[in-house]
Amino acid sequence: MKWPKLRAIGPSLWGIGVFLLVLGGLAPWIPRFPLTILVNLLIFAALAYSLNFITGLTGYVNFGHVVFMAVGAYTLGYTVGTIRLHPLGGVALGGLMALVLALGLGAVTLRFRGVYFAIASLVTPLAGLNIVLVLPALGGGQGILLNIGFDPLSWFYTIWAIIATEVGLTYWITHGRLGYGIRAIKSDEDAAKSLGVNAPRLKLFLFALSGLFAGATGGVYAWTTSGVFPEAAFDLTFSLRMLAMIVIGGMGTLLGPLIGAIAVYLPSRFFLTIFIGTESIIIGLVVIVIALFVPGGIVGTLRKYVPELRRILE
Amino acid sequence: MLRLDGVQAGYDGTQVLWDVTLAAEKGAMTVLIGPNGAGKSTTLKVINGLVRPTRGHVVFQGEDITRTPAHERPGKGIAACPEGRRLFPLLTTEGNLRLGAYPKGARSSADETLTYVYELFPRLRERARVKAGRLSGGEQQMVGIGRALMSKPSILVLDEPSLGLAPKLVSEIFVKIRELREAGLTVLMVEQNAYAALRIADFGYVMQNGHVVKSGPPNQLLDLEELRKAYFAIP
Amino acid sequence: MSRTLEASEIHKYFGGVKAVQGVSLTLETARIIGLIGPNGSGKSTLLNVIAGIEKPTKGTVTVDGRRVDGWPAHRMVELGVAKTHQIPKPFLGMTCRENVAVAMMYGSRREGEPASALEESRRILAMVGLDRRADAPASNLTVQERKRLEFARVLATGAGLVLLDEIFAGLSPDELRDAIALFARVQKEQGFGALVVEHVMRAVMILSDFVVVIEEGRKIAEGSPKEVVEDPAVIEAYLGSEATNVTP
Ligand SMILES: Nc1ncnc2c1ncn2[C@@H]1O[C@H](COP(=O)(O)OP(=O)(O)OP(=O)(O)O)[C@@H](O)[C@H]1O
Ligand SMILES: Nc1ncnc2c1ncn2[C@@H]1O[C@H](COP(=O)(O)OP(=O)(O)OP(=O)(O)O)[C@@H](O)[C@H]1O
Ligand SMILES: [Mg+2]
Numbered sequence: 001m002k003w004p005k006l007r008a009i010g011p012s013l014w015g016i017g018v019f020l021l022v023l024g025g026l027a028p029w030i031p032r033f034p035l036t037i038l039v040n041l042l043i044f045a046a047l048a049y050s051l052n053f054i055t056g057l058t059g060y061v062n063f064g065h066v067v068f069m070a071v072g073a074y075t076l077g078y079t080v081g082t083i084r085l086h087p088l089g090g091v092a093l094g095g096l097m098a099l100v101l102a103l104g105l106g107a108v109t110l111r112f113r114g115v116y117f118a119i120a121s122l123v124t125p126l127a128g129l130n131i132v133l134v135l136p137a138l139g140g141g142q143g144i145l146l147n148i149g150f151d152p153l154s155w156f157y158t159i160w161a162i163i164a165t166e167v168g169l170t171y172w173i174t175h176g177r178l179g180y181g182i183r184a185i186k187s188d189e190d191a192a193k194s195l196g197v198n199a200p201r202l203k204l205f206l207f208a209l210s211g212l213f214a215g216a217t218g219g220v221y222a223w224t225t226s227g228v229f230p231e232a233a234f235d236l237t238f239s240l241r242m243l244a245m246i247v248i249g250g251m252g253t254l255l256g257p258l259i260g261a262i263a264v265y266l267p268s269r270f271f272l273t274i275f276i277g278t279e280s281i282i283i284g285l286v287v288i289v290i291a292l293f294v295p296g297g298i299v300g301t302l303r304k305y306v307p308e309l310r311r312i313l314e
Numbered sequence: 315m316l317r318l319d320g321v322q323a324g325y326d327g328t329q330v331l332w333d334v335t336l337a338a339e340k341g342a343m344t345v346l347i348g349p350n351g352a353g354k355s356t357t358l359k360v361i362n363g364l365v366r367p368t369r370g371h372v373v374f375q376g377e378d379i380t381r382t383p384a385h386e387r388p389g390k391g392i393a394a395c396p397e398g399r400r401l402f403p404l405l406t407t408e409g410n411l412r413l414g415a416y417p418k419g420a421r422s423s424a425d426e427t428l429t430y431v432y433e434l435f436p437r438l439r440e441r442a443r444v445k446a447g448r449l450s451g452g453e454q455q456m457v458g459i460g461r462a463l464m465s466k467p468s469i470l471v472l473d474e475p476s477l478g479l480a481p482k483l484v485s486e487i488f489v490k491i492r493e494l495r496e497a498g499l500t501v502l503m504v505e506q507n508a509y510a511a512l513r514i515a516d517f518g519y520v521m522q523n524g525h526v527v528k529s530g531p532p533n534q535l536l537d538l539e540e541l542r543k544a545y546f547a548i549p
Numbered sequence: 550m551s552r553t554l555e556a557s558e559i560h561k562y563f564g565g566v567k568a569v570q571g572v573s574l575t576l577e578t579a580r581i582i583g584l585i586g587p588n589g590s591g592k593s594t595l596l597n598v599i600a601g602i603e604k605p606t607k608g609t610v611t612v613d614g615r616r617v618d619g620w621p622a623h624r625m626v627e628l629g630v631a632k633t634h635q636i637p638k639p640f641l642g643m644t645c646r647e648n649v650a651v652a653m654m655y656g657s658r659r660e661g662e663p664a665s666a667l668e669e670s671r672r673i674l675a676m677v678g679l680d681r682r683a684d685a686p687a688s689n690l691t692v693q694e695r696k697r698l699e700f701a702r703v704l705a706t707g708a709g710l711v712l713l714d715e716i717f718a719g720l721s722p723d724e725l726r727d728a729i730a731l732f733a734r735v736q737k738e739q740g741f742g743a744l745v746v747e748h749v750m751r752a753v754m755i756l757s758d759f760v761v762v763i764e765e766g767r768k769i770a771e772g773s774p775k776e777v778v779e780d781p782a783v784i785e786a787y788l789g790s791e792a793t794n795v796t797p
């Protein structure tokens with residue numbers, strides 16, 4: 001397909017593009033502490049974008065998304081820890097491993113529809129955790145500790161590049177022929193097939209993309225924490241948080257994951273430390289309220305009620 | 315029995331019904347006809363409570379039911395087979411039918427009515443244990459009509475009952491509906507098969523663009539000769 | 550290019566339910582075959598098997614001599630065989646134009662650009678008389694409009710052999726006359742071959758070149774429309790003695 005003409009690119013993409021460029025330009029001057037917070041925020045945004053590929057675009061709710069992140073994290077932990085690979089190589093390999101896993105997993109689980117897919121996806125983090133716990137090479141219950149130093153600027157540019165790629169890809173997919181096929185699948189998969197949409201292949205493609213970016217981001221995450229710990233890496237509530245971000249921001253939209261990441265991460269970083277342990281409850285409540293009363297999330301709802309914004313927000 | 319008074323209604327801001335006034339008399343069979351998109355199905359949805367009128371009233375047996383929620387209406391004696399059937403796809407044929415007998419007055423006689431429905435549609439007896447979502451189009455239509463009958467209604471509201479039924483069954487079902495009316499049931503029916511419907515009706519309304527444009531006994535309503543020509547122009 | 554689809558000895562069982570039991574028929578470019586039979590006799594199931602939506606339990610389907618039974622639906626569409634759904638399945642969140650554009654881009658035409666597909670969709674919607682609704686969300690359509698949209702989408706795939714499941718149901722006499730005329734015109738223009746499942750006998754009589762009648766999954770008669778409606782077995786099983794009075 002042709003590349004979209006510059007003039008035809010929508011305001012949302014311009015907006016995100018400018019936002020990222022400004023961030024990228026300012027980063028070297030941001031003090032270390034705020035920079036690490038920013039990196040954490042961007043990690044969440046990158047995860048939200050990665051989940052958006054499958055759950056946002058097709059409506060297949062994946063509770064097991066954290067597995068791809070864990071695979072990426074462990075890949076980085078192992079390659080950097082034992083063969084002294086540069087962390088960037090670990091990130092790339094992490095994405096690759098998660099992509100391979102997504103292809104294998106998706107070939108099986110994407111045959112299930114709706115709630116059955118969601119249930120199947122719930123099982124994967126548990127399975128993953130139990131496998132890792134018995135593998136001595138991955139540190140078993142101890143996990144892997146790395147000694148790779150503190151380098152927020154490198155983290156920043158890596159995660160920055162991941163998000164930029166995700167946003168570009170999301171835009172490209174949703175604005176072309178593929179976008180129509182995907183919307184058709186989301187609306188009625190059987191009808192889509194009987195009009196020529198190769199639904200299994202398209203879903204697998206999106207699932208693989210979603211794995212790839214979650215894996216790479218998992219690598220960055222392990223890099224920033226200098227290690228991987230099994231209970232944390234396969235933590236289901238992490239999946240829930242990513243789901244919360246795209247639900248709150250707006251499923252399947254271009255801006256939604258970013259807005260959702262900000263909406264979920266910042267409050268939990270600054271306020272919820274006061275109520276330790278209640279964070280997931282609060283997030284859960286917010287998600288329920290949003291799902292019940294504003295199913296389009298922030299972006300979808302603004303688009304619905306403020307027609308002037310429809311052209312601008314995607 | 316049932317009266318609509320100056321009803322206006324629509325969907326999400328687009329108005330569909332502009333001024334609908336009609337009545338279904340007790341013990342009579344009333345049909346509502348009109349072209350595609352005239353608002354016939356919407357009128358029936360107002361009656362069974364799926365669409366709220368923005369103006370006007372719905373009065374049933376002297377009681378204003380304009381604001382009565384949809385789920386309370388079967389209990390009052392209004393049974394509908396809506397457009398698109400709305401079956402429970404994961405329940406069996408029989409499960410769907412039995413759910414129709416949910417209103418209090420209908421529960422005790424459920425077995426009896428079920429037998430009647432199976433006599434009306436023998437095909438359904440054969441398919442009793444099959445999930446409704448797997449039935450053929452016509453079979454689903456039969457379940458929709460049967461389920462409405464199961465509630466032992468005082469008024470039966472049908473949206474295009476002949477849709478998707480084989481010709482033989484269409485004539486049978488019109489005969490049966492006529493029998494039900496003879497036994498005292500009030501019937502209000504939308505039907506595109508206008509000639510067949512008017513033949514068994516007592517009174518008819520014609521709708522166009524959200525208005526009732528004509529009404530009267532069937533012989534006044536349509537020039538039967540004209541209609542006959544329209545139907546029998548088989549080369 | 551003239552094309553031939555042959556379904557031979559098709560069987561389809563669902564557990565113990567023998568929906569189709571050995572039906573054969575041939576569909577060719579520019580010919581219209583009517584398929585009639587009582588409710589639940591297996592007509593839609595046969596269409597689903599041919600369109601690749603269901604796999605046959607037994608029997609073969611060939612297109613221009615090539616075995617295609619068991620192919621998934623999207624490959625059949627690529628090959629130029631597409632079907633409407635008896636109970637319409639529009640993409641509810643999309644406009645009519647977008648619905649048609651999907652078929653345009655993924656059907657055998659493989660129109661690659663959304664912009665041109667959307668533009669072309671207008672023309673196809675006009676063909677089926679839905680141009681007024683082009684930019685309405687499909688969720689706002691009435692049942693009859695949804696049936697038209699089904700037909701428009703199948704046309705948009707560019708299929709040379711189309712399978713139509715009750716697209717004429719629920720029309721008033723006038724509308725039916727218009728719809729039949731419109732269909733005949735479009736068919737002539739596009740030259741596709743059609744397998745038409747229909748209970749509206751008027752449409753079957755006027756449009757079909759040949760009619761196949763099935764009951765309980767088996768063929769009980771075939772021939773010209775006139776031959777078939779005079780066949781006592783067909784009257785007994787399907788039309789009913791009074792049929793000519795009520796459903797013309
Ligand atoms: N769910 C809906 N949302 C929005 N608009 C709708 C909806 N259902 C129907 N409409 C619109 O309301 C109008 C009347 O529809 P209605 O279904 O009442 O017509 P009808 O007379 O039953 O037609 P038909 O003969 O096609 O069944 C149509 O223009 C239709 O597009
Ligand atoms: N998945 C399924 N499981 C069980 N039974 C099924 C399934 N699909 C179809 N059937 C049954 O197979 C029979 C044939 O159904 P089909 O839809 O082909 O009928 P049809 O001839 O199209 O009827 P109609 O004219 O009513 O649309 C029906 O009795 C139906 O209940
Ligand atoms: Mg209607």
Ligand SMILES: [Mg+2]
Nearest residue numbers: 450451593635
């Ligand atoms: Mg059928």
